[in-house]
Amino acid sequence: MGDNMDTTTSRGPGTGADPAPGIDMHFDHWSSKMAYSPYDVCVRLRNECPVARTDKHGGFFVLSRYDYVFAAALITETFSSDGDGLGVAIPPQDLRPLYPIDLDPPYHTRYRQILNPFFNMRTVARMEDSIRGLARELIAAFPASGVFDVAAAFTLPLPRRVGFQMLSFPEERTAEVSELVEAVMSNVVERQGAAAPRLFAVLSEILAERRAQPRRDDLLDTVVFGEVDGVPVDEKQSFAMLILLLMGGLATTSAALGVMIEWLADHPEDVKRLREHPELHNLAVDEFVRYSSPVAHIGRTVMADTEIDGCPLPKGSRVLLGFGSANRDDRAFRRPDEVLVDRQPNKHVGFGIGPHRCIGSHVAKLQIKVALEELLAAMPPFLVHDHGQTHWVGSESRMIDRLILALEPTP
Amino acid sequence: MTFRVSTDMERCQGHGKCVIQCPEVFDADEQGYVVVRAGEIPDSLRAAVERCVDDCPEGALGVT
Numbered sequence: 001m002g003d004n005m006d007t008t009t010s011r012g013p014g015t016g017a018d019p020a021p022g023i024d025m026h027f028d029h030w031s032s033k034m035a036y037s038p039y040d041v042c043v044r045l046r047n048e049c050p051v052a053r054t055d056k057h058g059g060f061f062v063l064s065r066y067d068y069v070f071a072a073a074l075i076t077e078t079f080s081s082d083g084d085g086l087g088v089a090i091p092p093q094d095l096r097p098l099y100p101i102d103l104d105p106p107y108h109t110r111y112r113q114i115l116n117p118f119f120n121m122r123t124v125a126r127m128e129d130s131i132r133g134l135a136r137e138l139i140a141a142f143p144a145s146g147v148f149d150v151a152a153a154f155t156l157p158l159p160r161r162v163g164f165q166m167l168s169f170p171e172e173r174t175a176e177v178s179e180l181v182e183a184v185m186s187n188v189v190e191r192q193g194a195a196a197p198r199l200f201a202v203l204s205e206i207l208a209e210r211r212a213q214p215r216r217d218d219l220l221d222t223v224v225f226g227e228v229d230g231v232p233v234d235e236k237q238s239f240a241m242l243i244l245l246l247m248g249g250l251a252t253t254s255a256a257l258g259v260m261i262e263w264l265a266d267h268p269e270d271v272k273r274l275r276e277h278p279e280l281h282n283l284a285v286d287e288f289v290r291y292s293s294p295v296a297h298i299g300r301t302v303m304a305d306t307e308i309d310g311c312p313l314p315k316g317s318r319v320l321l322g323f324g325s326a327n328r329d330d331r332a333f334r335r336p337d338e339v340l341v342d343r344q345p346n347k348h349v350g351f352g353i354g355p356h357r358c359i360g361s362h363v364a365k366l367q368i369k370v371a372l373e374e375l376l377a378a379m380p381p382f383l384v385h386d387h388g389q390t391h392w393v394g395s396e397s398r399m400i401d402r403l404i405l406a407l408e409p410t411p
Numbered sequence: 412m413t414f415r416v417s418t419d420m421e422r423c424q425g426h427g428k429c430v431i432q433c434p435e436v437f438d439a440d441e442q443g444y445v446v447v448r449a450g451e452i453p454d455s456l457r458a459a460v461e462r463c464v465d466d467c468p469e470g471a472l473g474v475t
Contacts, residue, residue, distance in 0.1 A: 113442060116425070116441070116442045116443050117441055117442070119443065120425070120439055120440075120441060120442065120443035121427045121430055121431075121439045121443060122439065282431050282432065286428070344462060344465075344466060345462070345465040345466040346466060347466065347467070347468045348468065349468065351426065353424075353468060353469065354424060354469070355424060357424040357425065357426060357469075361426065361427075362427060362443075
């Protein structure tokens, strides 16, 4: 197949004996299939080969069921994020280790502790007015009627503006940094290619500028001057923390916003319901995170021989935790492929689970909630003008970067 | 009548869903982890708290 996507397994019904499961599988999480339309592949994996093995990228296992993803994310001693220096990316990326995602507790926890105060709920709640102001400004610039790209007009710029405001980045650098971060994230080739050294150069300059300035004790200062166990972070760690904040904070929220708007455009009955029932908005926000699963999967390394579902995972194996697949597992969620705006309980793993829970989850959820409120308040009836033009990028983190809406003129 | 809420701080990772859904009972500390506001909680809040227990992604909450 054109995209190296072959999900045949040795375990289909009627195949009788069960030799090494999935040994003939060529699953590639970096294929455009997994960016555009991953869920038919995920459901096949969950049903037929929940601990799959693929020969791509040096060979790795794929966990696709909710229970297995959940268990592996919590057993950090066996399923390591550090992985003796490999980090969480499959294949390992040049930029590593990224702090703190490529660390295990207790080291991981110490880096989280210096960053957590900037991302806790109360600190984030104080950003609401400013986020609302940015959202209103972007929405006010929408055309009054006709066709436009809501990704360019809203879902891409909002998280960027919020993120760069949190980081107090120099305004003139933000466009370049966004583009480079996206290039580095969008495919495994670019990640190890030309964009990475350019991003390194730009961010190093920004960090050096900040290092020379008087202390402000904001988030960027913590990245530059933070201390872990009384020892100041070094330049490499500063860079690694900063790039991780950028990789984690921009495209992911855009992904959830894009999928939310696409769903609402296709389902005016939910627009009506959410307009009439603002008390459902918090539940809807979590549901859009579950349904969109902006971070589709993250890797681990097996540190000691273990097994899942009777399948041996030898020490040294790489394992992909399928958060996106887990979020669509019908063993864990009723009607998993639909957005149920009042879904509760909703124990999704859209922000990951365990100690590596997305540090920016509260910033993301506040943006999604404010965006939902402001779009419901301001938007005339809207629909997707042309699904054929909807464009997805990414893999590990997958998002819509073009979504053409049509607005009906307000009478 | 009243009841008590138990928290497993080894499990809590600061998702904060309980704080959003039931701020009368749950708060978050500086690091973002759950804090229960009172020891004895009135039964009138039991249904709301039980929803939070069922909804905690980490399974960190319980009712006693």
